[in-house]
Every structure is written in C-alpha cells, then in structure tokens.
Amino acid sequence: xxxxxxxxxxxxxxxxxxxxxxxxxxxxxxxxxxxxxxxxxxxxxxxxxxxxxxxxxxxxxxxxxxxxxxxxxxxxxxxxxxxxxxxxxxxxxxxxxxxxxxxxxxxxxxxxxxxxxxxxxxxxxxxxxxxxxxxxxxxxxxxxxxxxxxxxxxxxxxxxxxxxxxxxxxxxxxxxxxxxxxxxxxxxxxxxxxxxxxxxxxxxxxxxxxxxxxxxxxxxxxxxxxxxxxxxxxxxxxxxxxxxxxxxxxxxxxxxxxxxxxxxxxxxxxxxxxxxxxxxxxxxxxxxxxxxxxxxxxxxxxxxxxxxxxxxxxxxxxxxxxxxxxxxxxxxxxxxxxxxxxxxxxxxxxxxxxxxxxxxxxxxxxxxxxxxxxxxxxxxxxxxxxxxxxxxxxxxxxxxxxxxxxxxxxxxxxxxxxxxxxxxxxxx
Amino acid sequence: xxxxxxxxxxxxxxxxxxxxxxxxxxxxxxxxxxxxxxxxxxxxxxxxxxxxxxxxxxxxxxxxxxxxxxxxxxxxxxxxxxxxxxxxxxxxxxxxxxxxxxxxxxxxxxxxxxxxxxxxxxxxxxxxxxxxxxxxxxxxxxxxxxxxxxxxxxxxxxxxxxxxxxxxxxxxxxxxxxxxxxxxxxxxxxxxxxxxxxxxxxxxxxxxxxxxxxxxxxxxxxxxxxxxxxxxxxxxxxxxxxxxxxxxxxx
Numbered sequence: 098x099x100x101x102x103x104x105x106x107x108x109x110x111x112x113x114x115x116x117x118x119x120x121x122x123x124x125x126x127x128x129x130x131x132x133x134x135x136x137x138x139x140x141x142x143x144x145x146x147x148x149x150x151x152x153x154x155x156x157x158x159x160x161x162x163x164x165x166x167x168x169x170x171x172x173x174x175x176x177x178x179x180x181x182x183x184x185x186x187x188x189x190x191x192x193x194x195x196x197x198x199x200x201x202x203x204x205x206x207x208x209x210x211x212x213x214x215x216x217x218x219x220x221x222x223x224x225x226x227x228x229x230x231x232x233x234x235x236x237x238x239x240x241x242x243x244x245x246x247x248x249x250x251x252x253x254x255x256x257x258x259x260x261x262x263x264x265x266x267x268x269x270x271x272x273x274x275x276x277x278x279x280x281x282x283x284x285x286x287x288x289x290x291x292x293x294x295x296x297x298x299x300x301x302x303x304x305x306x307x308x309x310x311x312x313x314x315x316x317x318x319x320x321x322x323x324x325x326x327x328x329x330x331x332x333x334x335x336x337x338x339x340x341x342x343x344x345x346x347x348x349x350x351x352x353x354x355x356x357x358x359x360x361x362x363x364x365x366x367x368x369x370x371x372x373x374x375x376x377x378x379x380x381x382x383x384x385x386x387x388x389x390x391x392x393x394x395x396x397x398x399x400x401x402x403x404x405x406x407x408x409x410x411x412x413x414x415x416x417x418x419x420x421x422x423x424x425x426x427x428x429x430x431x432x433x434x435x436x437x438x439x440x441x442x443x444x445x446x447x448x449x450x451x452x453x454x455x456x457x458x459x460x461x462x463x464x465x466x467x468x469x470x471x472x473x474x475x476x477x478x479x480x481x482x483x484x485x486x487x488x489x490x491x492x493x494x495x496x497x498x499x500x501x502x503x504x505x506x507x508x509x510x511x512x513x514x515x516x517x518x519x520x521x522x523x524x525x
Numbered sequence: 526x527x528x529x530x531x532x533x534x535x536x537x538x539x540x541x542x543x544x545x546x547x548x549x550x551x552x553x554x555x556x557x558x559x560x561x562x563x564x565x566x567x568x569x570x571x572x573x574x575x576x577x578x579x580x581x582x583x584x585x586x587x588x589x590x591x592x593x594x595x596x597x598x599x600x601x602x603x604x605x606x607x608x609x610x611x612x613x614x615x616x617x618x619x620x621x622x623x624x625x626x627x628x629x630x631x632x633x634x635x636x637x638x639x640x641x642x643x644x645x646x647x648x649x650x651x652x653x654x655x656x657x658x659x660x661x662x663x664x665x666x667x668x669x670x671x672x673x674x675x676x677x678x679x680x681x682x683x684x685x686x687x688x689x690x691x692x693x694x695x696x697x698x699x700x701x702x703x704x705x706x707x708x709x710x711x712x713x714x715x716x717x718x719x720x721x722x723x724x725x726x727x728x729x730x731x732x733x734x735x736x737x738x739x740x741x742x743x744x745x746x747x748x749x750x751x752x753x754x755x756x757x758x759x760x761x762x763x764x765x766x767x768x769x770x771x772x773x774x775x776x
Contacts, residue, residue, distance in 0.1 A: 471578070476615035477625075479575050480685060481603035481633035490628065494619025494668075 104139035108237075110159045111140055115245045120212030123220035131224050131243035138237040147234055150414040150446040151385040155328045155354050156238060161274045161300030164326035173265075174294040174320045174515065178507060180263040181205075183250055187268060187298045188275020190248050194265075202256030203289060208249040208278060219251045222280045226306040226334035230360040234389065239332040239358070242304040246278030253282045254289035254313075261290040261508075266297035268324060273298035279305045283313040283341075290316040292508065296324030303331045311338040311365055318508050321357075322350030323519060325382075332358045339365030339394070346503045348512050349376040349384055350519050356385040363390070363397040363425075373402040373502035377492070377516070378411035379523065385414035386434075392425040392458075401432040404499040406492050408439035418450040421458050430460035437495045438466055439488075489520045526724040527551040527693050532585035534566075534573050543569045545749035546585070551693070556725040558735055560760060561746035562768045567728045568612060570746075571697040575609040576602050589693055603629075604636035608691035610682040612698040617669040622681070625669045626651055630688055654687045658714050676707035683714035694718070695726045700734040712737030732764035747772055 100108070112135070117128050140157040141148045155162055183205070184194035190207055198205040211217045224243040230236055252262060264279070275298035283289055287310070297303070309315050321329065329352065335343050349355055361370045376384045390399045405413035415434035436445030447464040469491055477487035493516065500516075503509040527550070534544040543566045551557045561567050573580050574587055576599035587594050594602050617625065630650075631641040642650065655665060658680045670678050679699055686694055696715065700708050715725070715738050727738055735743070735757065743759040744751045747768070752775040753759065763771065 470615075470617075472615045473617045475577055475599060476611070476617065477629075478599035479577075479603055479609055479611075480625075480629035480689065481600050481636060482628055483600050483632065484598070486628070486632065487600075490620055490624075491617070494617065497619040 100139040104142055107142060107157050108135065108139045111157055111241070114159050117244060118209075118212065118247045121215045123215065123217060124212035124223065127220070127224040128244045130228070131240045134228065134231060134240035135237050135244060138231070138235040138240070140237050140241070147387070147416070150416070150448070151356055151383065153238070153356070156300070156302070156330045156356065161272060162328060163271045164268070164299035164324070164328070165271055166268055167296045167324035167326070169323060171515070171518070175263055175292055175508065175511060177511065178261065178263070180261045180292065182263050182265055184265045184267060185248065185275070185277060185297070187270050187273035188248060188277050188301070200258060200260070200262070202254060202258045202287065203262070204253040204255070205262070206251045208251060209247060211251050217251070218253055218282065219280050222282055222306055222308050223278070226308065226336055227304060227332070229336075229362070230332070230334045230389075236332060236358060236360070238302060238330050239304050239334070242276050242278055242302050242332070246276045246304070249278040249280070251280045252289070252291070253284065254287040255284045256287055258287070258289040261292045264291065264293045266293070266295035266301070268296040268298050268327070271299055274300045275302070277301075277303045279303075281305065281307045281315065283307070283309045283315050285310040286312045288314040290318070290505070292317070293319040296327055297329065299327060301327060301329040301331070303329070305331075305333045307333065307335040307343065309335065309337050309341040309343055312340050313338065314342040315344070316504065317345040318503055318505070319345070319347040320512060320515075321347060321352065321355060325351040325353060327352055328354040330356045332360065335361045335370070337361065337363045337365060337368040337370060340367045341365060342368070343370040344502070344504065345372045346499070347374040348516065349374065349378075350516070351378065351382060352384060353381050354383050356387065358387045359389070361390045361399070363392050363394050363399065366395040366397065368394065368397045370398070371400040371502055373499045374404070375496045375499040375516075376405045376413065377519065378405065378407050378413065380409045380411060382407070382411035383414075384412070386417070388417040390419050390430070392419070392421045392428040392430065394425060396427040397425065398429040399431070401434070402499045402502055403434040404496050405436045405445060406439065406495065407436055407443035407445060410442040412443070413445045415445075415447045415449070415464065417448075417462070418452065419460055419462070421453040421455050421460065423454040425455045426457045428455060428458040428460065430458070432462040433498070434464045435495070436466045437492065438468055489517065492520060493517065526553040526590060527726070528588045530586050532570075532573070532587060533583040534569060535581050535583055537579050537581050543580075543749055544573070547749070547751055549744065549751055551724045551726055553724055554721045555741045556719065556727060556738065557742045557744065558727045558729060558740040558760060559744045559746050560729060560763055565746045566749045567746055568697055571609055571695050571728055574695060575599060575607060600632065600636070603689070603691070604633050606692035608686050608689055608694045610679075610686060610694065610696045610699050612701060614670045614678040614682055616671045618671050620669050622667055622669050623651065623665045626685065626688055629685065633689060651688065654684055657717065658684050658687070659710060660684055675702035676704070676710070679703060679707065679711050680714065683711055687714065687718060692722060693724050693726070695728070697728045698730065699727070700729055700731060708734060709737060732760045735760045745771055747775075
C-alpha cells in the first residue's frame with residue numbers, strides 16, 4: 098500500500114540527510130533490511146494513532162532543532178558508584194573518557210568495530226528484536242536507528258558481572274543528531290546491570306536490544322535529565338527466556354520531547370518483567386512512556402509502574418499495553434499509570450490497554466490523575482513544615498511506588514537524593 | 526498565653542458566619558476546655574487558629590504571646606508554639622511516620638534558628654516518647670496514619686505533640702472515636718505534657734475526657750460565641766442536664 102504523500106515527504110527528507118554506514122556482511126544486511134522497513138512504514142506523523150498524544154515532528158525532521166549545551170552544575174549521576182564507564186559524546190564513543198572495556202563475566206565491543214567483522218555474535222541480535230517489535234505496531238524510528246546507527250556497544254554477559262556497566266551520554270554540540278544502538282545478550286544464568294545517564298545530544302535516537310536467556314537477569318536504571326531542550330526517542334526491546342528477569346527503571350526530569358518505548362516479549366515460562374518510570378516536568382515538558390508487553394509463555398509476571406508529576410502546563414503521556422497470547426495461562430500482569438497535576442494547566446493523557454486471549458490469567462490496570470492533597474498539605478504545614486517542603490514531600494511520596502522498583506539501594510539513594518535537590522532547585 | 530478577642534469568622538465559599546465574636550483568654554500553664562453542641566463553631570475555632578484555608582476572619586484577633594497568629598502561615602504558627610491535635614488526623618500514603626516526625630521537628634528547629642537534631646539523637650528522642658504512648662516500632666515505620674486504628678491515630682497526634690513541645694496545645698475532640706482504654710492512654714499522654722509553661726485548649730462534646738484531663742476553666746460555646754465560663758463544675762452540669770438548660774439560661 099502506498100504511503101500518504103505527507104508521510105513519504107517526511108520520510109524522504111529525513112533519509113536524504115543520512116547514509117548507510119559501511120561495514121561487514123552481517124551489519125550491512127541488517128541495515129539494508131532496516132532501511133526497507135523504514136521505507137515501507139514511513140516515519141511517524143501526528144496523524145498516526147500511536148502518535149496521537151505526542152507529535153513526532155521534531156523527531157522526524159531532516160535537521161534537529163538546536164538545543165543549548167547543558168551544564169547540570171552538580172556531581173555526575175552515579176558518580177559514587179563502582180562502575181565500568183563507557184562515554185559517548187554527542188553519540189560518538191570517547192575512548193579517552195571511557196574505562197578499559199574489559200570486565201570479568203562480560204564481553205564488550207564497540208558497534209562500529211564489530212560491524213567491520215564478517216561474523217559476530219551480535220549478527221543474530223542486531224535489528225532482530227527491533228524487527229520483531231514492528232508487529233503489531235510499527236516503530237519506524239527504531240528501524241531508522243538500526244539502519245543508520247554508527248555507534249553503540251555490544252554487551253555479552255556470560256556470568257555474574259561484578260559491577261554495573263555505565264553508559265554516559267554527554268552533549269557538547271547544540272546541533273548534534275545522535276543515533277546510538279546497543280545490544281545486550283545475557284547468556285544462560287548470567288546477570289548484568291546497565292545504567293544510563295546524561296544529556297545525550299540535541300536530538301537523540303537510541304535503541305537497546307536485550308536478549309535474556311533462560312535463568313538470566315538484566316537490570317536497567319536510567320536517568321534522563323535535566324537538559325530541557327533535548328529531543329529524545331528511545332526504544333528498549335527485550336526478549337525473555339525461561340525463568341529470566343528484566344527490570345528497568347527510568348527517572349526523567351525536564352525535556353521538551355521525550356518518547357521512551359519499551360517493547361517486551363515474555364517467551365519462556367516463569368519469566369518476570371518489570372518496567373517503571375518516574376518523571377517530573379515543568380512548562381513545555383512533554384514526556385511519553387509507551388510500553389508494549391507480550392505474554393507468550395506460562396506463568397509469567399509483568400509489572401508497569403509509571404508516575405508523573407506535572408506543572409505549569411506540562412504534558413505527560415502513557416500508552417501501555419499488555420497482550421496475553423493464547424496459551425499464556427497463569428499470566429500475572431499489572432499496570433498502573435498515575436499523574437500528579439500541580440495546576441490546572443498541565444495534562445496527562447493515558448491509554449491503558451489489555452488484550453487477552455487466555456482464560457486463566459490475572460491482569461489489572463489503573464490510571465489516575467489527581468491534584469495535591471490539600472488536607473495532607475495543611476497537616477504537614479500545621480506541624481511546622483513549609484508549604485514548599487510539604488509539597489516536595491508529597492511529590493516524593495507520590496513517586497515512591499515507582500522509585501521502589503529500583504532494587505539497588507545505592508542507585509536508589511543517589512536518584513532519590515538528586516530528585517530532592519532538583520525539586521528544591523526548581524523553586525529557586 | 527493566648528488571647529482571642531471578638532473573633533468573627535465566615536466561610537470563604539459561602540456567606541455563612543460561623544464565629545460571631547469569640548472572646549477567650551487562656552493563661553500560661555492552664556487547661557481550658559470548650560464544650561458545646563454540634564455546629565457551635567468549636568472545630569472552626571481550632572482550624573482558624575491553626576491556619577486552615579477556607580475561612581475568612583472578618584473581625585477580631587488572636588494573639589499568642591504578643592504575636593497575631595492570624596497573620597501567620599500555618600507553619601509559622603507551629604514554629605511559634607501552636608499545635609492542633611486533629612479531630613481527624615490525615616493519612617499521608619508514601620510518607621513514613623518517622624520521616625514525617627523528623628521533618629517536622631527539624632523544620633521547627635530551623636524556623637526558630639536552632640540546630641537540626643542528628644539522626645541518632647532523634648531516634649533516641651522518638652523512641653522514648655513513643656514508648657510512653659505505647660507506639661511500637663511498626664507504627665513509626667508505617668506511612669503517616671495509613672491503616673492506623675482510631676486510637677492509634679490519636680496516640681500519634683499526642684506523640685507529635687510530645688515531640689514538638691508546643692506551648693499552646695489545641696485538642697480538637699481528641700476523645701472522639703476512642704474507647705475507654707484508648708482515651709485513658711491519650712489523656713495520660715496529655716497529662717504528662719502539662720507544665721507551667723504550657724497551655725491547653727481542650728475541645729470536647731463530653732465531660733468524660735475532662736475526668737481524665739482536669740481543666741482549670743470550662744467554657745460553653747454556642748452559635749459562634751462563648752456563652753458561659755466557669756470552673757470544672759460547669760462540665761458536670763452539662764453532663765447531667767445537657768446543653769439545653771445553659772442555653773436557655775443565657776438566651
């Protein structure tokens with residue numbers, strides 16, 4: 098079917114400025130296939146149902162909108178953590194700033210190097226989960242990423258990795274248009290934590306494909322913020338084997354355009370997938386969490402917990418779906434999306450969906466929007482807590498259910514402390 | 526300590542006068558009780574004094590140790606030494622009771638220019654106070670008032686009072702929803718706080734609380750005014766004859 102003219106135009110204009118990176122056989126094949134997917138689907142537009150709440154124009158335009166370089170004026174996030182640092186500046190790997198990529202229990206290769214080889218373990222993964230994730234909903238920006246990503250890391254965990262792998266994104270150019278693609282393969286019984294932080298670029302398109310084998314575990318914590326002018330679209334694709342675990346948490350502060358998609362497929366029995374996010378936004382903040390979880394095995398558990406605090410006209414979006422396929426009995430699916438609207442100008446747009454083809458499952462979902470509890474605010478004030486502090490306390494209390502999804506206490510404390518500072522800072 | 530003069534208050538949202546000229550002076554170190562039928566304005570008085578939104582002071586003043594409290598934010602009133610034990614303590618999901626207590630104690634210290642209490646000192650302090658009110662470690666850990674029984678909520682109010690060491694304590698129907706044993710425990714907590722420098726304003730419907738917290742002065746409030754003031758025997762009179770006699774007498 099031919100694409101509408103407008104979509105064709107957007108797609109052609111965007112593709113005109115890009116060229117397929119040259120590489121080895123496997124990479125070229127994956128990129129050519131991905132490009133075909135982009136051309137077939139066309140890039141998203143505001144008229145697409147999946148982009149009803151988030152206008153993708155700044156993510157699909159030929160040139161990125163400028164974004165001032167941001168100085169966070171605080172100690173780096175996760176700075177006190179014993180971690181393996183991998184640094185990207187405007188989407189380009191920085192060897193000088195990064196640690197040596199060797200660590201027990203894990204093999205890390207730069208995408209651009211691996212792509213030169215004719216054969217690499219990533220050949221069965223790169224673009225595979227992304228391609229899988231195009232059905233039933235198309236995600237053309239992810240396919241665009243697979244086709245044109247020039248950098249990223251390929252991580253293969255074979256045992257229990259002793260410390261987190263920390264992907265640090267730095268933003269130095271106000272017109273950078275970064276496309277990063279990471280692959281993570283967690284082999285049978287292995288366990289790895291990947292953390293991400295930093296303002297990445299003026300425009301940032303990132304894909305992470307995560308293949309979790311039987312009995313393996315993948316932990317993911319991400320801090321996006323507080324660079325307000327960036328535009329980001331990220332996709333996490335995960336496939337879970339038997340008795341495997343996937344846990345992901347994202348903290349977002351600020352950002353005029355952030356769309357985080359998470360596409361998870363539970364393919365082995367007794368697997369567990371949790372995905373959570375806490376976001377605080379002000380003014381022209383726009384944040385979209387789009388989650389699609391497919392249960393395709395017995396006795397799996399999935400949990401989505403998303404909380405947003407919005408003020409001064411900020412917009413929060415949540416699109417979350419649980420699809421339980423025929424035969425995926427004993428599925429336990431939970432989904433909650435909530436917003437705290439600090440004024441009447443802010444809005445929260447939610448589209449929770451359940452689609453169930455098995456008859457012995459427990460799935461629940463809920464979505465709420467509410468204002469700050471005036472009674473609680475007065476109660477705190479009557480005990481001597483200032484109105485601002487009382488409001489922050491209630492905001493943190495609201496976010497608590499999402500923050501509790503972070504298992505590592507050191508990381509949780511770091512993020513909570515920052516969130517407290519950020520909230521205090523906003524009121525100047 | 527607390528001087529209320531000619532206080533007139535109406536609801537902000539509707540043109541309804543609730544307090545119609547309250548005059549009341551609570552001396553330092555004394556316990557005053559306010560009794561009165563439903564709708565007489567007792568709770569409104571407690572809310573207005575502590576600074577709740579929704580009320581318009583149309584006339585009069587309330588002075589705490591020389592300062593006009595009606596001009597202050599609720600948190601400033603707290604720092605100045607005013608404390609309201611709520612009739613319906615508010616549940617705050619997600620905020621641990623301990624965090625709440627520590628935030629409150631330190632906020633008031635900070636407002637008064639004192640040093641914040643260290644985590645260790647605070648812990649010792651809260652444990653000691655909690656023990657006498659039979660508040661266990663679990664209640665301190667749980668979110669503020671969430672899932673607390675009526676008695677637990679009221680004990681938690683008294684715990685806050687004990688920790689914040691206010692000079693002017695207002696108890697708004699602290700006996701409501703309590704069984705005899707719970708009321709005794711709460712009253713003991715209050716009595717333990719009685720001191721020369723601390724005053725109390727105890728609002729209640731019933732005389733029975735005043736058996737446990739013995740007042741120096743009893744006021745009867747009706748239709749937005751204090752209509753009669755007397756000694757503890759006035760409370761007994763209410764218990765025996767109800768309000769009707771007194772109201773008929775002053776009408």
